[in-house]
Amino acid sequence: MSKPQDSLATPKPLRILMIEDVEDDTLLLVDYLQSGGLVFDWERIDTERDMIVKLKESWDIIFSDFSMPSFSGMRALEITRQHDPDVPFIFISGTIGEEMAVEAMKRGAQDYVMKENLVRLLPAVDRELSDAQQRRRHRDAEKGRTQLAVILEATPDLVAILEPSGQLRYLNGAGRRLIGLNPVEDASHYFLRDLFPENIAERLLGEAFTMACEQGVWHGETALRLVDGGELPVSQVVLAHRDAAGDTEYLSTIARDISERKRFEAKLQYEATHDRLTGLPNRFFLVDRFKSALEYARRNQSHIAVLFLDIDNFKRVNDNLGHAAGDILLGQVAHRLQGCLRSNDTVARHGGDEFTIVAGDLSDPEKVLIVLHKLNEAFERPVIVHSQEIYVTFSVGIALYPHDGDGIETLLRHSDIAMYRAKSAGSNQYRFYASDMNIRGHELLKMEADLRYALEHEQFILHYQPQVDLSNGRIVGVEGLIRWQHPVRGLVSPADFIPLLENSSLIIPVGEWVLREACRLHRTWRESGFDGVRLSVNVSAVQFNDGELLDKVRRALQEEEMPQQALELEITENILMQDPVKATEILQSIHALGVRVAIDDFGTGYSSLAYLKRFPLDALKIDQAFVRDIINSASDAVIVEASISLAHKLGLEVVGEGVETVEQFEFLRLQKCNLAQGYHLGRPIPELQLSQWLAKKRQQHRTSS
Numbered sequence: 001m002s003k004p005q006d007s008l009a010t011p012k013p014l015r016i017l018m019i020e021d022v023e024d025d026t027l028l029l030v031d032y033l034q035s036g037g038l039v040f041d042w043e044r045i046d047t048e049r050d051m052i053v054k055l056k057e058s059w060d061i062i063f064s065d066f067s068m069p070s071f072s073g074m075r076a077l078e079i080t081r082q083h084d085p086d087v088p089f090i091f092i093s094g095t096i097g098e099e100m101a102v103e104a105m106k107r108g109a110q111d112y113v114m115k116e117n118l119v120r121l122l123p124a125v126d127r128e129l130s131d132a133q134q135r136r137r138h139r140d141a142e143k144g145r146t147q148l149a150v151i152l153e154a155t156p157d158l159v160a161i162l163e164p165s166g167q168l169r170y171l172n173g174a175g176r177r178l179i180g181l182n183p184v185e186d187a188s189h190y191f192l193r194d195l196f197p198e199n200i201a202e203r204l205l206g207e208a209f210t211m212a213c214e215q216g217v218w219h220g221e222t223a224l225r226l227v228d229g230g231e232l233p234v235s236q237v238v239l240a241h242r243d244a245a246g247d248t249e250y251l252s253t254i255a256r257d258i259s260e261r262k263r264f265e266a267k268l269q270y271e272a273t274h275d276r277l278t279g280l281p282n283r284f285f286l287v288d289r290f291k292s293a294l295e296y297a298r299r300n301q302s303h304i305a306v307l308f309l310d311i312d313n314f315k316r317v318n319d320n321l322g323h324a325a326g327d328i329l330l331g332q333v334a335h336r337l338q339g340c341l342r343s344n345d346t347v348a349r350h351g352g353d354e355f356t357i358v359a360g361d362l363s364d365p366e367k368v369l370i371v372l373h374k375l376n377e378a379f380e381r382p383v384i385v386h387s388q389e390i391y392v393t394f395s396v397g398i399a400l401y402p403h404d405g406d407g408i409e410t411l412l413r414h415s416d417i418a419m420y421r422a423k424s425a426g427s428n429q430y431r432f433y434a435s436d437m438n439i440r441g442h443e444l445l446k447m448e449a450d451l452r453y454a455l456e457h458e459q460f461i462l463h464y465q466p467q468v469d470l471s472n473g474r475i476v477g478v479e480g481l482i483r484w485q486h487p488v489r490g491l492v493s494p495a496d497f498i499p500l501l502e503n504s505s506l507i508i509p510v511g512e513w514v515l516r517e518a519c520r521l522h523r524t525w526r527e528s529g530f531d532g533v534r535l536s537v538n539v540s541a542v543q544f545n546d547g548e549l550l551d552k553v554r555r556a557l558q559e560e561e562m563p564q565q566a567l568e569l570e571i572t573e574n575i576l577m578q579d580p581v582k583a584t585e586i587l588q589s590i591h592a593l594g595v596r597v598a599i600d601d602f603g604t605g606y607s608s609l610a611y612l613k614r615f616p617l618d619a620l621k622i623d624q625a626f627v628r629d630i631i632n633s634a635s636d637a638v639i640v641e642a643s644i645s646l647a648h649k650l651g652l653e654v655v656g657e658g659v660e661t662v663e664q665f666e667f668l669r670l671q672k673c674n675l676a677q678g679y680h681l682g683r684p685i686p687e688l689q690l691s692q693w694l695a696k697k698r699q700q701h702r703t704s705s
C-alpha cells in the first residue's frame with residue numbers, strides 16, 4: 001500500500017481524524033486499519049465544537065459516522081470543506097442509505113463504507129490519499145499560474161506567448177497598452193507582424209526564432225509597431241519552450257520600452273557631433289560626412305569643393321556689441337549658410353567665426369561658383385542683431401578634390417591656407433588653393449556679371465535657321481538660336497554662355513526673353529502674310545523643371561495671339577531622361593496647351609524606347625553628329641535609317657539636323673525623313689535677313705507655280 005509521503009526516510013504516520021460517538025466502533029476501526037498495515041496517529045471527536053478546534057490542525061484523512069446523537073456527519077462534511085477542499089472525507093456508517101450516500105458525495109465526500117463491511121476501506125483510503133495529493137498539486141499549480149498571470153499583467157514590459165508560426169496566444173496588458181490596443185480586445189488572432197514592423201517581424205520569425213529554438217534564448221533591440229503608425233524601440237528577449245519530446249511547443253517574448261534610453265543616446269550623439277551654439281555639425285561630424293562624400297566622389301569620378309569661411313571683422317561685432325551679440329550673429333550666419341546649401345552638402349562650425357562647407361557631387365570644379373553665388377545671395381541682406389543691421393562678408397578659401405588633394409586633412413588644410421590668402425587680400429574675397437582656378441573662377445564670375453548686364457541692356461538677339469520640307473523644298477519652320485552681341489567680343493556663340501546661364505539660374509529670365517522674342521517675331525510675320533511657318537525654341541533643363549514654364553508659355557501665346565501649333569519647344573533627350581516620370585507629366589501639360597514638342601539631339605542620349613512611346617511628342621530631331629557621317633559611315637547611316645523608321649512608327653515627324661551637303665540631303669530624302677535643317681539649306685540669320693529671305697522664297701514659289 002502506498003503512503004502519502006514518498007520520502008526515503010521512515011514514512012511519517014498518517015494523521016486520521018475520526019468523527020464517531022461510539023468509542024468501541026472507533027477502536028474496532030483502528031484495529032482493522034492497523035491490521036491492514038496502515039501506520040497512523042488518530043484522534044476521535046463527536047461534537048461540532050471539537051471539530052472546529054481540530055480542523056485547525058492538518059489531517060491526511062477524515063472518517064465520519066453519519067448520524068450521531070450530538071453531531072451530524074453531513075455537518076461535519078460541510079465544516080471540513082469550508083476548511084479544506086482537498087482532504088479525503090469518507091463516511092463509515094451503518095445507517096447511511098443509498099440516497100443520502102449520493103447526496104454526501106455531491107457535497108464533497110469521497111466515499112462511504114458500511115461499518116459491517118470494511119473490506120473496501122483500505123483500498124479506498126489508498127486511492128483517496130493519492131487523489132487528494134494530486135488535487136493539491138493541481139490546485140497549487142493553478143494557484144501558481146494565477147499568481148504568475150497577476151505578475152504578467154502588472155509588469156510594465158510587453159509579454160507575449162506565440163505559436164512557432166508567429167500567431168499570438170497571449171498578450172499581457174502592458175503589451176496592449178504600449179502598442180495602443182484596446183485593453184479588452186482579444187489579441188489571439190494577431191500575428192507577429194501586427195505587433196512589429198514588417199522587417200522586424202521577419203527578423204524575429206527568422207533569426208530570433210531559430211536561435212531561440214536552437215539555443216533556448218535570443219535577445220536584441222527591435223521596435224514595436226504602434227497602432228498610431230509610430231514605432232517604439234524595445235529591447236527584446238525571445239524564449240523557446242519545449243514539450244516532453246524536446247520539440248518547440250511555443251515561444252514567449254518580453255519586450256522593454258527603451259525609448260527614453262534611445263532619446264538620451266541620440267541627445268548624447270547629437271551633442272558629441274554638433275556645435276552647441278549654432279547647432280551645426282562640428283569638426284568630428286564634418287570629417288564623417290566628408291568621408292562619405294569622398295567615397296561617393298571616388299566611385300562616381302565627381303568633384304568636391306571644400307570652402308573655408310571666416311567672417312570678416314567679426315571681432316568688431318564682439319567688441320562693439322558684446323559677446324552675446326556675437327553669439328546671435330554666429331547663430332544667424334549658421335542658419336543662413338545651412339539654408340542656401342543642398343541637403344547633401346555639409347556646413348560645419350570650425351570654431352570661433354570660422355565655418356567649413358563641403359559641397360560634394362560636383363560634375364566639374366567650376367560648379368563651386370554656384371555655391372559662391374548662393375553665399376553672395378544669402379548675405380545680400382543684412383543680419384539683424386539687437387535691431388542693428390550687420391552686413392556679413394566672408395573671406396573664403398577653396399580647395400578642390402581631386403585637384404588639390406585626395407585626403408580629408410590635406411583638403412581642409414589647403415582650404416585653410418587659401419582662406420588666409422583671401423583674408424590678406426582684404427574683406428569679401430575668395431581664393432582657390434590652386435592659382436589656375438583663381439584665374440578661371442574670376443573669369444567665370446566676371447562673365448556672369450556681364451551676362452546679367454547683357455540681359456538688362458538687351459545685348460541678346462535671336463538668329464533663325466530654316467527647316468525645310470524634304471518632299472517639296474518648302475520652308476515649314478525656323479529655329480530661334482540665341483546670340484550674345486558683346487560690345488567688345490562681337491557675336492558670342494551660345495555654347496560659350498548657355499552653361500553659365502544655366503549655372504547661375506539666369507537661364508530663366510533669358511529663356512523667357514527668347515520665348516517672347518520668338519512669339520513677337522511670329523506676329524510680325526503673320527501680319528506680313530507669312531503664316532503657316534512654325535517657330536521652334538530651345539528649352540534648357542533648368543527652364544523645363546521650373547514650375548512656371550507652362551504659365552510663361554501660356555502668357556506669351558496669349559499676349560502675341562500666337563496659334564499654339566505654330567510654337568514648338570525643343571527639349572533634349574537627356575533632359576527628358578533625367579526624370580522620365582516627371583518629364584512625362586510636364587510634357588503632357590505642354591501638350592494640353594496645344595504647343596508642339598520636339599525631342600532635340602536625338603541619338604546622343606540614352607532614351608529608352610518604352611519612354612519614347614510614353615512621352616507625348618510631335619517631332620524628333622536627329623543629332624547632327626549622325627547626319628555628318630551618313631555618307632561615309634555605314635553605322636551612322638544605319639542609326640539614322642533606324643531612327644527615322646522608329647519615329648515614323650511612333651507617329652513622329654523627323655528632322656535631320658546639320659545637313660551640310662546635297663548628298664546628306666538626298667540620303668535623308670530617300671529615307672523619307674520629313675524635314676531638314678543645316679547650312680546646306682540656310683545658316684542661322686538675323687530677323688531682318690530672314691524676313692527678306694522668306695519673301696524671296698515666297699516670290700520664287702509663286703513664279704514657279
Ligand SMILES: Nc1nc2c(ncn2[C@@H]2O[C@@H]3COP(=O)(O)O[C@H]4[C@@H](O)[C@H](n5cnc6c(=O)[nH]c(N)nc65)O[C@@H]4COP(=O)(O)O[C@H]3[C@H]2O)c(=O)[nH]1
Pocket residue numbers: 465480481482493494495498511514537538539540570600601624657658659660677678679680684
Ligand atoms: N556644324 C553645323 N552646325 C549647324 C548646322 N546647322 C545648324 N547648326 C548649328 O547647330 C545648332 C543647332 O541647335 P541645337 O542643337 O538646338 O543646339 C543649340 C542649343 O542647344 C543651344 N541654344 C541655342 N539657342 C538657345 C536658346 O535660346 N536657349 C537655350 N536653352 N539653348 C539654346 O546652343 C546650341 C548651339 O547653338 P548654335 O551655336 O546656334 O548652333 C546651332 C546651329 O547653328 C550645320 O549644317 N552644321
